[in-house]
Amino acid sequence: LTPFQLRPDEIIQEISEFNTKLAHGLNTLGEIGELEDGISPKDIVYTEDKMTLYHYKARVKKQNPVPLLIVYALVNRPYMADLQEGRSMVQGLLDAGIDVYLVDWGYPDEGDRYITLEDYINGYIDNCVDKIRDAHGIDKINLLGICQGGTFSLCYTALHQEKIKNIITTVTPVDFHTKNDLLSKMVRHVDIDLLVDTEGNILGEDMNSTYLSLKPFQLMGQKYVDLVNILDDTEKMRNFMRMERWIFDSPDQVGETFREFTKQFYQENGLVKGKVKIGDDTVDLENITIPIMNIYAKDDHLVPPDSSKALGGCVSSKDYTELEFPGGHIGIYVSGKAQQMIPPAVGKWLDDRT
């Protein structure tokens, strides 16, 4: 028996409805209005070049005395961690009594082309850590890294552990040569020197198309066809547009850092081999002995779980905790489910170690 239980005229009817919804949808766009760059109130406490260090205002009385610095990735923008009411990891952490700081890398341009990993890790991050330590009059702070920011946080901790009390990594790549790492396979044979020497900074839109090309039919096709079904719902469209805006709000990647990161991490898998060089220093994850919480997403197509879970075997820490989130790379920050799960778990884990 044929599985098709529909008539040709029903297909025509469906397409007709699709057309009508699509045409009417333009109206909904007009009702969306402005969208925010993050929702939680915050102060700028330090700037250097294009980098800004934010300090979020507390939402609860009870405060963990050790502040937490969130290190975001160089790709996309950090307001993803504070996207909207009820879907904000920052808000969740503040509610858990954490004193939250966040590094925003800004939008590098051609003038930043020769910033290196050393400048990012031993420069910007170290300066932010020192500012927070000074402000609170303490020796050590907590660190939370997001994706590539997690990799940076691990490198930083391996080199400056005396300044860090606890480290939390979220969807962080550690082993860049795991079986399902499509991104890594994609760049394996690309001549990165030729690419960077030719392009200079790597355009944000090129980075985006690379990520989208990992699931092109879902991310570049199905998503928009599905969108037609909510085109008449202003609130749903506003939520969609928030994400859409974030996805395509992609800063260019600084050429030299892209060169170092892609070659040393993606091509040579140097982090797990203890061969990554940051300036004159070599990063050895075995140096890390402080408590670690490693959060990864079960259905992550950008950073496969195995890539993150490799961390456990690389560090010397006796206090190592893993937390699996049942979702994808972005869902871990913006889904309602994540808000219930991640910030409270982080808050409790930190409280237990303060």
Added chain:
Amino acid sequence: MNDKMQFPFWNTDWMNSQPDWLKNQKQYMDAWSSFQNFMPNSSSGINPMFEAMNSWWNNTSPSLSGQNYDFYNKMMQQGKSFYFMGEQFNKLLEGTNDVNRKSGDWQKVLNEQFDAMKSAFEQSEAMQAAFTTAPLLQADFQKDYLKVFDILTNIEKYSPIPGMGSTRESQEQIQEGIRLMGEYQEVSHEFNIVMSKVGIEAMEVMRLMIIEMAERDEEINSLREIYNLWVDCNEKAYAEYVATDEYSELYGRLSNALMAVKQHYGKLMDKILSKLNLPTRRGRDTILKRLQGMKRDQSKSVAKITALEDEVHALRQLIEREKKSSSTTSTSKQAKKKTSKKKVAKKISRKASKKKAKKSSDKSSSKKTIVIDI
């Protein structure tokens, strides 16, 4: 807001300023929707709807700003694959209507329809584009830069001739550019062929899945379900291929070939700019590299100076403390000296008194003497 994006990026001011226009557009689509109800229920019904949508879009899109256009255009483009599926499966359903739906003959119709779809895919640039959009390779490059190469290709007939005379070097560079461009086009062609094969393979996966669904008595009740199945099959076929070493190697070759072309022409451009005494990219890179190095050195110097300042400050504090403590010591020594002088004086006077007392006691031996040793 940043300098990279206009805000809101789907700026809709134009809509508010033209409410009548928008109303007219809606009425147009509503009229079309009503009209289609009177159309015969045949596959010919989809093409007119697609044409209507296209026509609506052609009228609407010029009024949209760049980013609004981009966003809605994405939806329109993706709509095309939805229409494609609609058209193809409409034909399939018409075909299966003509045969006994409970016999195995529907599979024959299915196979024929999939053969037709495969050939439609091979001929449809829009469908192939979904597969062949190579990441990291800018579409604009193909459109804009290649115009330059087209011009150069026109002089390709001269390329086998060895360069000579005062323009020998320029000729050789142009020939090298043409050679690199040829290499890129060759790899690009190879890439597109492979990706088209993956697209065809996805259709085969879909055909088999439909047959499997029939065997499991599963139903497909809407075009959306068909479309979703098509997406899943494509993702599956694509992901399997992207995970292979063959893809990794091919993608690397494609990227490297393109970069070689771009770099070559970038150098040629630099040469021209240099001759005109205008800033070149090479020169700019030198300055930027030097500047960043200086900034790094400066940061390190500042850190060293700060550390030294801290050290000096600490030393100063230490010296101050030492000074204070030594002055306290000398004062106390003086005080001690004074005290001891007093004590000595007291002692002497006491001894003198003692002697006096002793003398007097000696004088009167019946009296007891208490000697206090100081």
